[in-house]
Amino acid sequence: MAVAVCAALALLAQPILTAAWTSDAVRFIARAAQLQERAMSLSHQVPATAATREWLDETRLLLDALPFRIELPVAPPPATFDSIATAMPVLEAGTLAVAEALQRHLRVDIAVRIALLLVAAGGASIGLHLRRNAEQFARESAAHMLAAAPPPDRWLDLLDRVIAELAGPALGRQALKKLSEGLGEALDASACGICLSEDIQESMQLPPVIHAGELGWAQVEQLRLLSVAGRYQTFELGSSSGRDNEVSRGIAVPVGDGSTWYGHLFAVGPEWGEHPTIRVQVIELVSKHVAMAIGHSRRTREGRRLALIEERTSMARELHDSLAQSLSFMKIQVSRVQTLLQRGRPSEEVAAAAEELRDGLNGAYRKLRELLNTFRTQINAGGLAAALDEALEEYGERSSVAMTLDNRLGNYHLSANEEFHVVQIVREALSNVVRHAGASHAIVKLALREDGWTAVTIEDDGGGFEPAADHWNHHGATIMRERALSLGGALSIERRPQGGCRVTASFKSTAGEE
Incomplete structure (x- = not known):
C-alpha cells in the first residue's frame, strides 16, 4: 500500500x-x-x-x-x-x-x-x-x-510524422501528400491537403492542390479558389455528387512566413465535436512547419541559382583575361603579315611574323586546354587535400618535376569558394613551374599563420624569374593575383635566396575550425 x-x-x-x-x-x-x-x-x-x-x-x-x-x-x-x-x-x-x-x-x-x-x-x-x-x-x-x-498520443505521432516528411532531401509532391495523409488520420478528417500559390507552383514545379482523401474536381477547384483571411477560416464544401443536401464543413489555415504567403492547409470534416480549437491549433502547427520547409527549399534553390550565375561570370572572366587577349594578339599579327606581303617585304621578315603568329596560336591552344580543365575542376568528396593531390599528380606526370604537398591546416577548413580558388592558384603556379622554371622539385604548402590568415605557398628550385619577364606578366600572375584579391587577400611572387621562385597567396578564411 x-x-x-x-x-x-x-x-x-x-x-x-x-x-x-x-x-x-x-x-x-x-x-x-x-x-x-x-x-x-x-x-x-x-x-x-x-x-x-x-x-x-x-x-x-x-x-x-x-x-x-x-x-x-x-x-x-x-x-x-x-x-x-x-x-x-x-x-x-x-x-x-x-x-x-x-x-x-x-x-x-x-x-x-x-x-x-x-x-x-x-x-x-x-x-x-x-x-x-x-x-x-x-x-x-x-x-x-x-x-x-x-490511449496513445496521436498529436505526438503526428508531429513525429510531419518532421520526418519535411526533413527529407527535397520537398516535393510525395512528401506533401504523405503529410496530408498523416494530418487527416490524426484529425479523423475525410480529406486533407494543401493549396499552393502560383509563385510556389512555378518555382517548385508543384500542382496547385495536393491532397489525401476523396475530393471531386469541383471540390478541389473550390478549395483552390478559397481565400483565407485571419488566423483560420471555416468553409462549407459542396457534395462531389452534386446533391444540395450533402454539405461538408472544414477548416483552412494560411501557410506563410511573415509577409510571404505560400498557400493554405485545409481539412474537411466530419463534425469534430466539442474541441474544434484543438484541431485549429494542430493545423496551425503543421502549417508553420510546412512554411519553414518551403522557405528553406526556396532559399536553397536561390542559392543554387546565384552559384550558377557566379560560375558563369567566372568563366566569362577567365575567357576574357586569357583566351580573348591571345586571339586579339593573333588578329594583330595576321594584319601585320598581310601588310608585309602587300608591301613586298623580304621573306625573312614575313617568316618571322608568321613564326610569332604560330607561337601565339600554340599559346592560345594551350590556354584553351587549361581553361577546359579549369571549368571541369570540382572539389570532390575528398575535399581540398584530394583536389590538390590530383593536381600535383597531373602536373608531375606532364614533366620530370617532383611534386610534394605539405598541408598543415589540420581541422581548419575553408569554404567551397575558397577551396576552388586555392586549387586554381596552385594549378596556375604549377603550370608555370613546369613550363618555365626548369626545376627538379616543387612543393605546395598550406598553413594557418599566427594572425589567423591562411597561407598557400608554391616553391620550386628552378632558375627563378625576372619581375618584368613576359611569361609572369601574361601567363598567370595577373589571374592568380585577381583570385587572391577575390578572397580578400593578396599574392606575392619573389625569388628564393637559395634559388628558384616562391608564390604566396594569403587570405582570411570565412569558414574556420570544426
Missing part, C-alpha cells in the same frame, strides 16, 4: 516537474518564432543596420543557450554571423533540434506517467483485495491494469 501512495504522490507531482524542465524549450521555440517573424521585416543587406545588428545579437544569445544541452550539427558558430541570411538557417536548425528533443522528452514523460499510474492502480488493487482469495485478486488486478492504460 505504501508503494501505491508514493506512486500516487509522484503522479500528482509529475505535471509540476514536466512544466519545470520543458519551460526552457517552450520559451526557446517561442522566442525563435518571434525572431523569425522579425527577420522578415529587416534588411538582409550587408553592412547590417542597427535593427539587424540587434536581431543578430539576440539570435546569438538564444543559440548560445540551447535547452537540453543540444549540440547543433556542423554550422557556422553564432559569433561569426554577419547577416540574417547566415543566421536564419542556423536558427531554423536550432528550433527543429529543440522541437525534436522536446518531443523525445515528452514521450519519456508519458511513459513515466503510465508507469506511475500502473503502479498506483496496481498497488491500490493489491491493498484492497489482499483479504480476498487469490483467484479474485488476480482477475481484478488484470482488469485494473487493462483499464489504466491510456
Whole structure:
C-alpha cells in the first residue's frame, strides 16, 4: 500500500516537474518564432543596420543557450554571423533540434506517467483485495491494469510524422501528400491537403492542390479558389455528387512566413465535436512547419541559382583575361603579315611574323586546354587535400618535376569558394613551374599563420624569374593575383635566396575550425 501512495504522490507531482524542465524549450521555440517573424521585416543587406545588428545579437544569445544541452550539427558558430541570411538557417536548425528533443522528452514523460499510474492502480488493487482469495485478486488486478492504460498520443505521432516528411532531401509532391495523409488520420478528417500559390507552383514545379482523401474536381477547384483571411477560416464544401443536401464543413489555415504567403492547409470534416480549437491549433502547427520547409527549399534553390550565375561570370572572366587577349594578339599579327606581303617585304621578315603568329596560336591552344580543365575542376568528396593531390599528380606526370604537398591546416577548413580558388592558384603556379622554371622539385604548402590568415605557398628550385619577364606578366600572375584579391587577400611572387621562385597567396578564411 505504501508503494501505491508514493506512486500516487509522484503522479500528482509529475505535471509540476514536466512544466519545470520543458519551460526552457517552450520559451526557446517561442522566442525563435518571434525572431523569425522579425527577420522578415529587416534588411538582409550587408553592412547590417542597427535593427539587424540587434536581431543578430539576440539570435546569438538564444543559440548560445540551447535547452537540453543540444549540440547543433556542423554550422557556422553564432559569433561569426554577419547577416540574417547566415543566421536564419542556423536558427531554423536550432528550433527543429529543440522541437525534436522536446518531443523525445515528452514521450519519456508519458511513459513515466503510465508507469506511475500502473503502479498506483496496481498497488491500490493489491491493498484492497489482499483479504480476498487469490483467484479474485488476480482477475481484478488484470482488469485494473487493462483499464489504466491510456490511449496513445496521436498529436505526438503526428508531429513525429510531419518532421520526418519535411526533413527529407527535397520537398516535393510525395512528401506533401504523405503529410496530408498523416494530418487527416490524426484529425479523423475525410480529406486533407494543401493549396499552393502560383509563385510556389512555378518555382517548385508543384500542382496547385495536393491532397489525401476523396475530393471531386469541383471540390478541389473550390478549395483552390478559397481565400483565407485571419488566423483560420471555416468553409462549407459542396457534395462531389452534386446533391444540395450533402454539405461538408472544414477548416483552412494560411501557410506563410511573415509577409510571404505560400498557400493554405485545409481539412474537411466530419463534425469534430466539442474541441474544434484543438484541431485549429494542430493545423496551425503543421502549417508553420510546412512554411519553414518551403522557405528553406526556396532559399536553397536561390542559392543554387546565384552559384550558377557566379560560375558563369567566372568563366566569362577567365575567357576574357586569357583566351580573348591571345586571339586579339593573333588578329594583330595576321594584319601585320598581310601588310608585309602587300608591301613586298623580304621573306625573312614575313617568316618571322608568321613564326610569332604560330607561337601565339600554340599559346592560345594551350590556354584553351587549361581553361577546359579549369571549368571541369570540382572539389570532390575528398575535399581540398584530394583536389590538390590530383593536381600535383597531373602536373608531375606532364614533366620530370617532383611534386610534394605539405598541408598543415589540420581541422581548419575553408569554404567551397575558397577551396576552388586555392586549387586554381596552385594549378596556375604549377603550370608555370613546369613550363618555365626548369626545376627538379616543387612543393605546395598550406598553413594557418599566427594572425589567423591562411597561407598557400608554391616553391620550386628552378632558375627563378625576372619581375618584368613576359611569361609572369601574361601567363598567370595577373589571374592568380585577381583570385587572391577575390578572397580578400593578396599574392606575392619573389625569388628564393637559395634559388628558384616562391608564390604566396594569403587570405582570411570565412569558414574556420570544426
